[in-house]
Amino acid sequence: MTSIRVTETPLVTYVLRRADDALVLGHRLSEWCGKAPVMEEEMALANMGLDLIGQARALYTYAGEAEAQGHDEDAFAYRRDERAYRNLLLVEQPNGDFALTMVRQLLYAAYADPYWRAMMGSSDPTLAAIAAKAEKEMAYHLRHSAEWVVRLGDGTEESRRRTGRALAQLWPFTGELFHTDEIEREMIMSGVAVDPATLRDTWCRTLIEVLDRATLKIPEDGWMQSGGRGGRHSEHLGHLLAELQYLQRTIPGATW
Amino acid sequence: MxxxxxxxxxxxxxxxxxxxxxxxxxxxxxxxxxxxxxxxxxxxxxxxxxxxxxxxxxxxxxxxxxxxxxxxxxxxxxxxxxxxxxxxxxxTTDWMSDEGRAKLKDYGIAPPPKGAGRRALFGIEQVACPHCGATDTAPIAEFGSTACKALWRCNACREPFDYFKCH
Structure with missing residues (x-):
């Protein structure tokens, strides 16, 4: 089925970016289904994925209302190409091993938890309402991933090595969490959005607290990757979307 | 109106x-x-x-x-x-009625505490066992059989139980 064309306004783009973050990370977590190391993590990963997909659905629905072109949540999720996706590069990175999945979850949740808490004060009532639900969920994701990173970092030699490697591998994707552009600045000025730069201290403090316990160190800031917000992705997103969109692209409008 | x-x-x-x-x-x-x-x-x-x-x-x-x-x-x-x-x-779990909390407990699910605030990053909670009432309990899994529940275990009567997460 052909792709949709999104009529972008600052609000539509802003909401789609957050919806894409939630959907892509939720999809990544769902890839663990049937493969998690223990039964408890099988449930935890699926539950966290479900939270994120729930957040994505609410955000896509709102983007559709803001755009007013008749696009529903499915149109945004299933009928946009990779270049139209505006998620952070961090969330599209492949699952790797369990350590990498937990480090990725920690890096995102340590950001999303204070982000949604701050967004509860958004001048946009729908975003404030979505934020009030999402922040409770992200507090759980943060705690769960933090506990695992501590356990793995302060675990065996092997688990410590893998956790440190995951941290080093994902660190270059964290710069993008705090970027702003013209669109974001317009939303910040109008009180719809929070300035992500104001979240950086909280994010850093959380990571230092967790990594201290994990006997790991925050990596040095070096070259930071960016491009996700503008639709320039790593090679991994296209493969993810191929799986996510296959059914609706092949049998348009299929329901069950 | x-x-x-x-x-x-x-x-x-x-x-x-x-x-x-x-x-x-x-x-x-x-x-x-x-x-x-x-x-x-x-x-x-x-x-x-x-x-x-x-x-x-x-x-x-x-x-x-x-x-x-x-x-x-x-x-x-x-x-x-x-x-x-x-x-x-x-x-929020505060909206659950007292009757609802009593029914949950009878069903074997520990009800969420009332008026609980945000949890700390490495918070410690105390949850009473819905079977024997003991408070010597420990979490097994943060995420249970449904999104709203966690799995706990009672160290006194040794029974596992669901805990309706507070939020």
Whole structure:
């Protein structure tokens, strides 16, 4: 089925970016289904994925209302190409091993938890309402991933090595969490959005607290990757979307 | 604004009672009124409108709950309602009724504590065992059989139990 064309306004783009973050990370977590190391993590990963997909659905629905072109949540999720996706590069990175999945979850949740808490004060009532639900969920994701990173970092030699490697591998994707552009600045000025730069201290403090316990160190800031917000992705997103969109692209409008 | 004639107030009470009696599909001892998932009922010229709110963003039970409400009201001869999902204000475990908490405990699920604040990053909670009442308990898994529950174990009677997460 052909792709949709999104009529972008600052609000539509802003909401789609957050919806894409939630959907892509939720999809990544769902890839663990049937493969998690223990039964408890099988449930935890699926539950966290479900939270994120729930957040994505609410955000896509709102983007559709803001755009007013008749696009529903499915149109945004299933009928946009990779270049139209505006998620952070961090969330599209492949699952790797369990350590990498937990480090990725920690890096995102340590950001999303204070982000949604701050967004509860958004001048946009729908975003404030979505934020009030999402922040409770992200507090759980943060705690769960933090506990695992501590356990793995302060675990065996092997688990410590893998956790440190995951941290080093994902660190270059964290710069993008705090970027702003013209669109974001317009939303910040109008009180719809929070300035992500104001979240950086909280994010850093959380990571230092967790990594201290994990006997790991925050990596040095070096070259930071960016491009996700503008639709320039790593090679991994296209493969993810191929799986996510296959059914609706092949049998348009299929329901069950 | 909706102006309500006396008989529409009575109808609203009926709708509230019938819709409120719909069971949670995942915890069948609780009704949606017990849970605080039923938020509002309006009766006006457009018909009957029912507001429900999800416990979690991705709660898969919402579609079933909406359908069950429609079936219950139609079966009572009240016609087809419009069931709306509202997100604000966000659902909290504080909305669960005392009756609901008692039913949960009898069913073997530890109810959420009332008025609990945000949890610390590495917070420690105390949850009483719903079977023997002992407080010497420990978490097994933060995420249980449904999005709203965690799995705990009692160190006194050695029984595992579900804990309805506070949030």
């Amino acid at each position: 909706v102006s309500q004639a006396p008989d529409s107030a009575a109808l609203r009470d009926d709708v509230w009672r019938i819709a409120g009696a719909v069971q949670d599909p995942e915890i069948p001892v609780l009704t949606i009124a017990d849970l605080g998932v039923l938020r509002d009922v309006r009766v006006n010229d457009a018909g009957i409108e029912v507001d429900i709110t999800p416990t979690y963003c991705g709660c898969p039970a919402m579609t079933t709950i909406a359908l069950e409400i429609a079936i219950a009201l139609e079966r009572a001869g009240l016609g087809r309602p419009t069931v709306k999902t509202v997100l604000s204000p966000a659902w």
